[in-house]
Amino acid sequence: MRGAVQGVGFRPYVFRLAGELGLGGWVGNDHRGVVLEAEGEAAAVSVFLERFPAELPPRAVVHEIERSWVEVAGATAFVIRESGRDGARSAVLLPDAATCEDCVREILDPRDRRYGYPFTNCTNCGPRFSIITGLPYDRPRTTMAGFAMCAACAAEYADPRDRRFHAQPNACPACGPRLWLEDGAGAPTGGTAESLAAAAGALREGRILAVKGLGGFHLMVDARDEESVARLRRRKGRYEKPLALMVPDLETARRLCAVDAVAAAALTSAEAPIVLLPRRPDAGVAAAVAPGNPRLGVMLPYTPLHHLLLRAVGFPLVATSGNLSDEPICTDNAEARERLKAIADLFLLHDRPIARHVDDSVLACPGGAFLPIRRARGLAPLPILVPRPSSGEAAPGILAVGAHQKNVVALMLGRRVFLSQHIGDMETPQAYAAFERVIRDFLSMYEARPALIAHDLHPDYLSTRWAREVVAGGVEDSSEAKSLLDGELVPVQHHHAHLASCLAEHGSEGRALGVIWDGTGLGTDGTIWGGEFLLGDARGFERVAALRPFRLPGGEAAVREPRRVALALLWELFGEEARARMPAGAFDDEVGALLGKMLATGSRAPVTTSAGRLFDGVAALVGLRNEVSFEGQAAMELEFVADWAIEDAYSIDVREGAALELDWRPLLAAVVEDSRRGVPAAIIAARFHGALAEGIGRVAERVGEPVVALSGGCFQNLLLTERCRRRLRRGGFEVLIHRQVPPNDGGISLGQAAVAAARRREPT
Numbered sequence: 001m002r003g004a005v006q007g008v009g010f011r012p013y014v015f016r017l018a019g020e021l022g023l024g025g026w027v028g029n030d031h032r033g034v035v036l037e038a039e040g041e042a043a044a045v046s047v048f049l050e051r052f053p054a055e056l057p058p059r060a061v062v063h064e065i066e067r068s069w070v071e072v073a074g075a076t077a078f079v080i081r082e083s084g085r086d087g088a089r090s091a092v093l094l095p096d097a098a099t100c101e102d103c104v105r106e107i108l109d110p111r112d113r114r115y116g117y118p119f120t121n122c123t124n125c126g127p128r129f130s131i132i133t134g135l136p137y138d139r140p141r142t143t144m145a146g147f148a149m150c151a152a153c154a155a156e157y158a159d160p161r162d163r164r165f166h167a168q169p170n171a172c173p174a175c176g177p178r179l180w181l182e183d184g185a186g187a188p189t190g191g192t193a194e195s196l197a198a199a200a201g202a203l204r205e206g207r208i209l210a211v212k213g214l215g216g217f218h219l220m221v222d223a224r225d226e227e228s229v230a231r232l233r234r235r236k237g238r239y240e241k242p243l244a245l246m247v248p249d250l251e252t253a254r255r256l257c258a259v260d261a262v263a264a265a266a267l268t269s270a271e272a273p274i275v276l277l278p279r280r281p282d283a284g285v286a287a288a289v290a291p292g293n294p295r296l297g298v299m300l301p302y303t304p305l306h307h308l309l310l311r312a313v314g315f316p317l318v319a320t321s322g323n324l325s326d327e328p329i330c331t332d333n334a335e336a337r338e339r340l341k342a343i344a345d346l347f348l349l350h351d352r353p354i355a356r357h358v359d360d361s362v363l364a365c366p367g368g369a370f371l372p373i374r375r376a377r378g379l380a381p382l383p384i385l386v387p388r389p390s391s392g393e394a395a396p397g398i399l400a401v402g403a404h405q406k407n408v409v410a411l412m413l414g415r416r417v418f419l420s421q422h423i424g425d426m427e428t429p430q431a432y433a434a435f436e437r438v439i440r441d442f443l444s445m446y447e448a449r450p451a452l453i454a455h456d457l458h459p460d461y462l463s464t465r466w467a468r469e470v471v472a473g474g475v476e477d478s479s480e481a482k483s484l485l486d487g488e489l490v491p492v493q494h495h496h497a498h499l500a501s502c503l504a505e506h507g508s509e510g511r512a513l514g515v516i517w518d519g520t521g522l523g524t525d526g527t528i529w530g531g532e533f534l535l536g537d538a539r540g541f542e543r544v545a546a547l548r549p550f551r552l553p554g555g556e557a558a559v560r561e562p563r564r565v566a567l568a569l570l571w572e573l574f575g576e577e578a579r580a581r582m583p584a585g586a587f588d589d590e591v592g593a594l595l596g597k598m599l600a601t602g603s604r605a606p607v608t609t610s611a612g613r614l615f616d617g618v619a620a621l622v623g624l625r626n627e628v629s630f631e632g633q634a635a636m637e638l639e640f641v642a643d644w645a646i647e648d649a650y651s652i653d654v655r656e657g658a659a660l661e662l663d664w665r666p667l668l669a670a671v672v673e674d675s676r677r678g679v680p681a682a683i684i685a686a687r688f689h690g691a692l693a694e695g696i697g698r699v700a701e702r703v704g705e706p707v708v709a710l711s712g713g714c715f716q717n718l719l720l721t722e723r724c725r726r727r728l729r730r731g732g733f734e735v736l737i738h739r740q741v742p743p744n745d746g747g748i749s750l751g752q753a754a755v756a757a758a759r760r761r762e763p764t
């Protein structure tokens, strides 16, 4: 059996089933997965073959079963064999799993020996990826290696009938990790119960608590208290991005937000992600948690420590990653004390080391389906299965290093593309270090020596530079990664990677029209793309249409200042008149004149087809926001303000040319006119979304390809996605929407790997 089959109670499951049917034989883990031999009466063997795949343990995911008939060995008993160390390393590393119901019951039961114990786990739940230091998955190759099991735990571990049989992180208050609370000066207080009570007391008083969790630190504070949330934002340097919440239970989540059946299933799943939910007007959560946002990001407790802490406080907590804005999450006690000392008042710590950082995953559930926004805890490093292998299972594989923002790296081995946890924006030295660490980690875990290294076309992305400098050997580098990497570089155009990613996760090998809309990506013509219609597959593409281009006065500055984009859009309609048409007070005269000059001459004003920037510009025109503190903020606000009940749309043109051009000028003229007449932003924004969906539908009809794939960061916009899906379905198209990897740049590395694999199969 290949797949996620180790550490999920697979061997005891086989052991029990074989025992029940009176079969002899054995089952064991090796580097490839789980191997078993069963022998007995023909009838019993066929019952086994029938029941075996039908009754798998809940956390097991079987990708492949290989079977053959072997000589009878004469075994009468069925045994569990110790792990071997042979074979190619393709066993799947398991993601961390939220605490199961059985374990929650134990920590709340005063008669249980694990009552109140924050590190309780079993075969069905607990840490995996965040504690694994090597393969195969066994206690000595986890960060639990330093804890010797007591007699009671060892007995559970050895008993195939026990829920903790071979539960590698098995622990109890007598032998396992300890919890303590520290103030800023590092002075620890009391035992587990006292520490939890003191931590809860501090939260009730509005203090900021750093909590060491599963894959890193959270910063927690009372989510109801405006002043405390504001203080956390100030100290963390995170001024406007929404903050996630952890709530005690599903009932609390329902009081805060509308939770449908699909969202409830996501919240209570073993992945336990942050789920973006429509907030209730009377949610009783501080406005500073998610300013101007109609959704709240909510998760449930997913470790025993979280369950105990949330029960002790009894109200929603902000639970945001423990870092300074935009840096990777802290994982180590000493590091956290240093990096978080200016943010947290108190530290709730433990002594189980975290092997690697794993952030919380983020998911939206539009229309009863999952839309991943960030893929990390609970999901990483599970592979995406693609339809065809890059080559044989034992082949050296393909490494894909992702893009610049929301970086995720991928390793393709055979049919499986292993995606790393979310690394983040490669802006800080810490993020770059995390990127290198994750690559090293992946290559050594799987003992992979990739033959191809796929990277973005953009020469200045740090991921591209890493590929070129480290791999191509331009720079002296002593890391192990370098010695493992001597593969050939494969540059992949950014939007092509988005298209290939969407096709790969849907197992589609045919052609599609990719509607790839995002912020920015370097095009093959050297300009900034971002509103693209690419016809093709993983092997290649033709750019059959794009948004009508416009200029970005000041380049990067226009990303931070949507008002600059607004002016540039108006310029395309009104030329020199544009400045007079801007909303009052957008610029002072001097700046306005300077920008006008840039637009008139084209100097320091690169051309783009970016859909993300079009959203930004329109947001500024309707008066939502002149400047942003994070990329995409203005575009998000335009989505949030839109009234979903408004069905009519502005007009938009599709122009013929060498390629089609989606001309937004009629749409923009209508936005300007409606704004002048005082039409509310809610209506303008809805008509704007409607126009873009109509435009996409019309381009798709002209191109005539029956399958349309929607990808790129703009398709995190639920209104745009919904309107496009409806318009395209009405036109008879099959629509592919991301379900397994994010539409944003977090999904890019899957596409890069798919493109590299296709080129290896069929070199161009």
Ligand SMILES: [Zn+2]
Binding pocket: 099, 100, 101, 102, 103, 121, 122, 123, 124, 125, 126
């Ligand atoms: Zn459990």
Ligand SMILES: [Zn+2]
Binding pocket: 149, 150, 151, 152, 153, 154, 171, 172, 173, 174, 175, 176
């Ligand atoms: Zn114990």
Ligand SMILES: [Zn+2]
Binding pocket: 494, 498, 518, 519, 520, 521, 712, 713, 744, 745
């Ligand atoms: Zn992108």
